[in-house]
Amino acid sequence: MVGAESVPLRAITPATLLGRGKVEELAARFRADPVDLVVVDAALTPVQQRNLERALATKVIDRTGLILEIFGKRARTREGALQVELAALTWQRSRLVRSWTHLERQRGGYGFVGGPGERQIELDRRRIDDRIVHIRKELDRVVRTRGLHRQARARVPYPVVALVGYTNAGKSTLFNALTGAAVEVADKLFATLDPTMRLVKLPSGRRIVLSDTVGFISDLPTTLVAAFRATLEEVVEAELLLHVRDIADPRRDELAAEVDRVLEELGIGEAERRERVLEVWNKVDRLAEEERESKLAEAARRERVVPVAAATGWGLERLLHRIDQLLAARRQVVELDLDPADGRLLAWLHEHGQVLERREGESRMYLRVALDGKHRAQLERELASRA
Numbered sequence: 001m002v003g004a005e006s007v008p009l010r011a012i013t014p015a016t017l018l019g020r021g022k023v024e025e026l027a028a029r030f031r032a033d034p035v036d037l038v039v040v041d042a043a044l045t046p047v048q049q050r051n052l053e054r055a056l057a058t059k060v061i062d063r064t065g066l067i068l069e070i071f072g073k074r075a076r077t078r079e080g081a082l083q084v085e086l087a088a089l090t091w092q093r094s095r096l097v098r099s100w101t102h103l104e105r106q107r108g109g110y111g112f113v114g115g116p117g118e119r120q121i122e123l124d125r126r127r128i129d130d131r132i133v134h135i136r137k138e139l140d141r142v143v144r145t146r147g148l149h150r151q152a153r154a155r156v157p158y159p160v161v162a163l164v165g166y167t168n169a170g171k172s173t174l175f176n177a178l179t180g181a182a183v184e185v186a187d188k189l190f191a192t193l194d195p196t197m198r199l200v201k202l203p204s205g206r207r208i209v210l211s212d213t214v215g216f217i218s219d220l221p222t223t224l225v226a227a228f229r230a231t232l233e234e235v236v237e238a239e240l241l242l243h244v245r246d247i248a249d250p251r252r253d254e255l256a257a258e259v260d261r262v263l264e265e266l267g268i269g270e271a272e273r274r275e276r277v278l279e280v281w282n283k284v285d286r287l288a289e290e291e292r293e294s295k296l297a298e299a300a301r302r303e304r305v306v307p308v309a310a311a312t313g314w315g316l317e318r319l320l321h322r323i324d325q326l327l328a329a330r331r332q333v334v335e336l337d338l339d340p341a342d343g344r345l346l347a348w349l350h351e352h353g354q355v356l357e358r359r360e361g362e363s364r365m366y367l368r369v370a371l372d373g374k375h376r377a378q379l380e381r382e383l384a385s386r387a
Helices: 020-032 046-056 063-074 078-093 120-155 171-179 222-227 229-237 252-265 270-276 289-301 316-330 343-352 373-386
Strands: 037-040 059-062 160-164 196-201 207-212 240-246 277-282 305-307 331-338 354-360 365-372
Touching: 020 046, 037 046, 037 063, 046 059, 059 063, 063 078, 078 120, 160 171, 160 229, 171 196, 171 207, 171 240, 171 277, 171 316, 240 252, 240 270, 240 316, 252 270, 270 277, 277 316, 289 305, 305 316, 316 331, 331 343, 331 373, 343 365, 343 373, 365 373
Parallel strands: 037 059, 160 207, 160 240, 240 277, 277 305
Antiparallel strands: 196 207, 331 365, 354 365
8 A cells, every 4th residue: 555644524525525626636646656546435426436537547446346346355155256246236337427438439239139329338237237137036046045044943943143243353263263163364354255154062062053244344335235135134033143342442332333333224223232132352362451451340240241362262161151141041931732733833933943842642732942032922922813
């Protein structure tokens, strides 16, 4: 990187985002000392991006463009690649205006490829739209497959515990430490894009499915949140969320608020977060001694906080015990006397609960089922409607 600069704005200039004087200053600087790429840490409109490229005589990308570049390099699975491509195409479609400077050119035709006089930009937009439709169909199949996998886990059943947190908080390091897996760990943004899942045995002997997910980031564009919804469904469906925080980061509170905002966008509201989220304060070993003692004392006073150092393994046993306690507290045993022909309710119980005991008589079926609070309330409403 050649350099970085913060530019205070009194007002946004519609044509270039930056003021005219700043644009002229940067253009003179780049003429004297050329650069290959300018990254603007903001969202640029297509017109602003085009005008800045013309004024600065170099390639310009905004925050979303940079994130897409990083995502494209990190995706490993077919699903991850499709999600990145969908987000990139959605973003690119709105920027065709800056990519094509030959809109006065017309292409001929016979009518079956769009008709005579179709502009190049319209052809490109159609191609992008066709590709977006194709990718969405493929991702719909991914969603259905994930649904089948969740149903299979519910029949086993193993509760899903998902790691969430700001990018680079140490989720993959913690995942590896708890599972013995070899997920890539790197000091870089979005090292994990594709979800990874492993079985973990808790101190009580109960097994859980631990899921490592994509890192969150502030001001994540809506198109990216939408594109990664198939991956993030694991977060929505998880019984418990471990919010991994880099407690040594000076911006830790600001970043935690960003994670809460993304969870809110996924439909996990504040009340639900209080029930489903356990904060994991990672990297306590990187704190100065006085601050570390202060943070450990604060964590001890808070019910849903566990301090750890994933890189060294410190605090992981305490974390596993806490996960065990919270999962046990969330599940309540319900005794039911059902008609064996009630297949719909039986399927629902297997999907959303853990069937502990099942005895069948001549005309009735006796079940003992462990359900979390949300699903128990749903069951009670269903049974009340039948009374």
